[in-house]
Every structure is written in structure tokens, then in C-alpha cells.
Amino acid sequence: MAFKKKSKASQDIPTSALPDIIFMLLFFFMVTTVMRDSELMVKNSLPNASQLTKLEKKSLVSYIFVGAPKDQARFGKETRIQVNDVIIDAESIPQFVMNEKAKMPEADRDKIMMSLKVDRDAKMGVINDVTNQLREVNALKVNYAASKRVR
Amino acid sequence: MKKKKNRQNSEVNAGSMADIAFLLLIFFLVTTTIATDKGVAVMLPPKAENQTIVKQKERNIFNILINSQDQLLAEDQVVEVDQLKELVQEFVINPAKKSNLSEAPTKAIVSIKTDRGTSYEMYIRVRDELNYAYDELRARQMGVSIEKFQEMEEFLKETVQSDVERREQELLEGRMDEVKKVIPKMISDAEPSDIGG
Numbered sequence A: 001m002a003f004k005k006k007s008k009a010s011q012d013i014p015t016s017a018l019p020d021i022i023f024m025l026l027f028f029f030m031v032t033t034v035m036r037d038s039e040l041m042v043k044n045s046l047p048n049a050s051q052l053t054k055l056e057k058k059s060l061v062s063y064i065f066v067g068a069p070k071d072q073a074r075f076g077k078e079t080r081i082q083v084n085d086v087i088i089d090a091e092s093i094p095q096f097v098m099n100e101k102a103k104m105p106e107a108d109r110d111k112i113m114m115s116l117k118v119d120r121d122a123k124m125g126v127i128n129d130v131t132n133q134l135r136e137v138n139a140l141k142v143n144y145a146a147s148k149r150v151r
Numbered sequence B: 001m002k003k004k005k006n007r008q009n010s011e012v013n014a015g016s017m018a019d020i021a022f023l024l025l026i027f028f029l030v031t032t033t034i035a036t037d038k039g040v041a042v043m044l045p046p047k048a049e050n051q052t053i054v055k056q057k058e059r060n061i062f063n064i065l066i067n068s069q070d071q072l073l074a075e076d077q078v079v080e081v082d083q084l085k086e087l088v089q090e091f092v093i094n095p096a097k098k099s100n101l102s103e104a105p106t107k108a109i110v111s112i113k114t115d116r117g118t119s120y121e122m123y124i125r126v127r128d129e130l131n132y133a134y135d136e137l138r139a140r141q142m143g144v145s146i147e148k149f150q151e152m153e154e155f156l157k158e159t160v161q162s163d164v165e166r167r168e169q170e171l172l173e174g175r176m177d178e179v180k181k182v183i184p185k186m187i188s189d190a191e192p193s194d195i196g197g
Helices: A018-032 A090-103 A106-111 A124-136 B017-031 B081-093 B120-142 B146-157 B163-182
Strands: A062-068 A080-083 A087-090 A112-120 A140-146 B038-043 B061-066 B073-074 B076-079 B111-112 B187-190
Touching: A062 A090, A062 A124, A080 A090, A080 B061, A087 A090, A090 A124, A106 B081, A124 B120, B038 B120, B061 B120, B073 B081, B076 B081, B081 B120, B111 B120, B120 B146, B120 B163, B146 B163
Parallel strands: A062 A112, A112 A140, B061 B111, B111 B187
Antiparallel strands: A062 A080, A080 A087, A140 B038, B061 B073, B073 B076
16 A cells, blocks of 8 residues: 555656767767768769779778869869879879888788779879879779679 | 665766768778779880890781771781670681691780870770780689679789688698699780771
8 A cells, every 4th residue: 555656667768778879879870880081172073884893901002083173163173183182283192102111011012902983973084193103103902993884 | 765766977977979970981982082092913024135036927916906096906906895805816826726726725815006195094905805805814714704803813812820721721722823824814915006096
């Protein structure tokens, strides 16, 4: 008789586990997301190809972006090259490759791979300039990024 | 006798869990883009001074030219991209032993020459077509379908844990290397021309 009050079940949803769930979410994001280290300043819609090769060791890969600048008032309409956060000329690519190599462990430096993310509207002229510069510094492994096309 | 009822329900109300999970699922579906860490792998030639010039027989080279209008010229004939695969395969294998096609698959070289004005999309298209042609030849050599061949290549790149799978991988790698020796993929970029601007 003294317990009568208590027998009425509480109508509230127990929310004590909610913070745990939110934390789990947070950790999940922290673990899985990779921060984009450079903001794209050039247009970059990749071409399609069916026979693709996967980039294997991410630590050996450096990215070069090629495409028409988004900010045409500042950089003009011509196709430009972007590495990290800056737009550069093809002549500066050896310098960039050297810097990238310097960041890598000594044993792996010759295995450097360049991933070229080139806009599908780009012309081969610029790409040849890039590849010629890459040949200069012996960075010969190149991967032209492309999205999957089903045959 | 009422004691049983007095005990409070100590279970967590899990009714809304499903909603949360769905929310999560939808959130991921909307926000994630599949990382484009795939592409067309190309090995560049070493720089011009370091090259040793080896004269190749004319019949062993399959010349592809792409001009600034994205038109294709394969062995001095105007062709469409779709025709390229068959032409290259015939050139590499040379089943009829024609004198103008390659002597043997091991000697066949495909050369692509582009112009400054050639579109990148076209170049990748041609590269892809060549890769497909070679993959198909290799698959045929191994006696499997092209889909199976691609699966095998992907399997080789996986890191496996169990010993059984590892042994399987080693076996497959041996077979793969053999095929690559019989039909090596030699595609080279010729020095580009500067005409079309």
C-alpha cells in the first residue's frame, strides 16, 4: 500500500544512453574521415574509364590537380595546375616533387606515385607539360584518376 | 502479492534505436562520395637524355595518332575509338601471320601520339580501350572471362589473413606473371606534336 505510487510506470523515455550514442557517432567520424588537405581551386570532373588500377600505398601518393580555375577573375580561363593549396606553373613541378619526396622515408623515395586528377575538359598540352616535368625528376609512376565506367 | 509489480521496468526503451540507425544510414548515404583513388596507371618513359634508343622494326609498332579535333589515325587509317580494340588485338596476336603486323606478342608495341589540342577525355578513352584490349587478350590466354580476370587482379592486391588464401594468391600470381610474360603490355607515349594548338 505504501508502494502504490511507484507502481505507475514512468512515461519518460530513458535518455541516459543518448550521449553514448552521440559519442559513438563522433568517434566514428573521427576515425573514418580523412581531412581534405587542399581546397580545390580548379574544376575537377574526372573522366570515365573501365579498366582501373587502385592506388595502393596512400603514403607514397602525391596529388596534382589540373583544370580550368574556378575563380576566373583571378586566374584566368586557361587550364592551370594546382598542388596543395596553390596554383603553380609546370616549371615548379620538380620543386614540388622534391618537397614531397623529402617528406617520405628515404627508402621509399623512388617509389613515389603521382596521381593526376585532371578535368575532363583539359587539353593534352598541359598534361604533356606536367608529365615532361615529372620525367625530369624521375617521378615516372603516374595514375590518371578516373571514375568507373561500366562497359 | 503485489511485490512483483512494484519492481520498475529497468530495460532501456529501445524503440527509437531503429530511428537513430536509419537517420545515420541516410546521413551516410547522402554525404559520402566514393573516394576516387582509382585511375589509369601509366609508366612514363625516363627523360630524354637517359633513354637508350633501340630501333624497333616498323611492323612491331602500332601507331595511333590523335589530332586536335580528337580524330583517330591508327596505322595510317582513320578509325573510330570502338574499332581500336579489335585492331590492336589483331596486331598483337597476329593470328594470320601477316607481314605488316607484329612478329610476336612479346615484340608488339603500341605508340600513342597526341597533339597539344587533343582533349584529355579522348586520350583516356584511347588508353582505356588499349588496356581493355590487353586485358581481354590476357584473359583469353588464361582461359577465363574478362570479368573473372579482373576479379583475379583485384584479389591479388588484397591482403589476406588465412594461409589457404595466401597460397591461392601465390599460385595465381605465378599464373598471372606467366601470362604477362607471354603478352606484355607495351604502350608508349610518343613525343607530342605542337601543331594544333
